[in-house]
Amino acid sequence: MGAGGAVPIVVGVGDIKNRSQKIEDAVEPMKLMLQATLVAIKDTGLSEAKAKKLQSAIESVSVVANWTWNYPDLPGLISENLGVNPSYKAISDHGGNSPAKFFDEAARRISAGESRVAVVTGGEALASLGACAAAGKMPPPGWTKPDKNAPTVDLSAVSNRAETVGTVHSVGLPIHVYPLYENGFRAHHGQSMAENNKESAKLYADFAKVAEKMPLAWNYGQPAATEDFIGTVSKKNRMICYPYPLLMNAFNNINLAGTCLLTSTDYARELGIPESKWIYALGGAGTSDSGNFWERPNFYSSPSISRSLDAGLEVSGLNKDQIDLFDFYSCFPIVPKLACKHLGFSVTDLPKPITLLGGLTSFGGAGNNYSMHALTAMVRELRNGKVRNGLVLANGGVATYQHVVCLSTHPRDSPYPKENPLPPILDDETVPSFDERAEGEATIETYTVEFSRNGAPSRGHIVGRLKSNGHRFLANHADSNTLQQLSSGVKEQIGRNGWVSTGQDGRNLFSFDIAEKL
Known part of the structure; x- marks a missing residue:
């Protein structure tokens, strides 16, 4: 030593x-x-x-x-x-x-x-x-007897999680939250929807070529998915949560x-x-x-x-x-x-x-x-x-x-660090105030749309800001027209104005219709 x-x-x-x-x-x-x-x-x-x-x-x-x-x-x-x-x-x-x-x-x-x-x-x-x-x-005989007292690991459903404002709005899984970031990232950096999709598809096509030659990869031995295939929604590459089709999701x-x-x-x-x-x-x-x-x-x-x-x-x-x-x-x-x-x-x-x-x-x-x-x-x-x-x-x-x-391949010049230099949780970042129940005119900060297995949009997830005080809220789509617009994939939705109100079931509901009539 x-x-x-x-x-x-x-x-x-x-x-x-x-x-x-x-x-x-x-x-x-x-x-x-x-x-x-x-x-x-x-x-x-x-x-x-x-x-x-x-x-x-x-x-x-x-x-x-x-x-x-x-x-x-x-x-x-x-x-x-x-x-x-x-x-x-x-x-x-x-x-x-x-x-x-x-x-x-x-x-x-x-x-x-x-x-x-x-x-x-x-x-x-x-x-x-x-x-x-x-x-x-x-499973075959010989597997270790499971611990019946251990909590079951189920990462596939929001409804199985402790109730929060997220679960009330059926949002919070990785398939929901990472798209919220992708859409926010795209809008912040001024990309068009087509440019953003092409960037993601190229990135993952390049990754697929790496996996194609990696013996440990689950897809090893299979031809790498192409940029066009990854970036095109199809029966084999259905949309999960906009803007990510299946081949942009973890397997x-x-x-x-x-x-x-x-x-x-x-x-x-x-x-x-x-x-x-x-x-x-x-x-x-x-x-x-x-x-x-x-x-x-x-x-x-x-x-x-x-x-x-x-x-x-x-x-x-x-x-x-x-x-x-x-x-x-x-x-x-x-x-x-x-x-x-x-x-x-x-x-x-x-x-x-x-x-x-x-x-x-x-x-x-x-x-x-x-x-x-x-x-x-x-x-x-x-x-x-x-x-x-x-x-x-x-x-x-x-x-x-x-x-x-x-x-x-070479050692440090000094002893290995004795501790993690960062705190367990960052608490020095400025975060917007949040309202669990929201009413009034609002702007979309980011969003995603969840799609059903048949390819139809099923639920809109909106992170918005109230115009009156700048507070953040979560909401779902309020009507079919709003859902259709959110899922169009043509016009940028971030920054658009609408109206939010709290429904009888406790969910905030966002609509373009009321705002457009005002």
């Missing part, structure tokens, strides 16, 4: 993909994670005897919460199957920021001498679970697991892990915007993304020009767009790669664990010796939680 503490490095990475969706081939998430961890141990290049010594020295097991299965004690189960009893065990909250956050925290513990070896892992078997559900069957029905294995340079030398396997953890930072999307400063920028990028680079002793490879979380096009805008990158003419995997549509959503695979891919790219520094941006919630980590 050096004067400033141990130097944290990644020495092993492992990924597992179970592509089969046959019920008899279904493997539970815990076992996929275990397999990925054993692959990561083997990836160190150690002999069998020394690999066993490394495994027995695992003192930290951090597990990204999964969507597939309710476990009574997932970190404990993985530890037991590894034959270790770590002093530190943790399972994350639900959020795609978790892999990077846990990676950063594991590096901190190693630097502080609290852990010799740390495992950071996560995985899903959503494709297998979906196949079982479609067949009306339970989560996958069976994937990944693991990063961290230790110190001292222990790696003691074991004889080749230095060609070492990748240095440089630093990390993360924070969160309000969990209530209606309490955000605006819908064209993300303070949590911007601040996490800036702080992650700063604590790592780097600037953006020193990063050779990026992987920006990409559940919807707006997340990489927000990151690129902050860093001054053109989304249509990128100076450097911003995805190693191909995005959550083409690579696969992997639940909360997408960025674990970005970390494992980054380690492999850096080991090739052609580049020096990489950055992973992991996003969670509805553009809510962020965490950035930087990795390198």
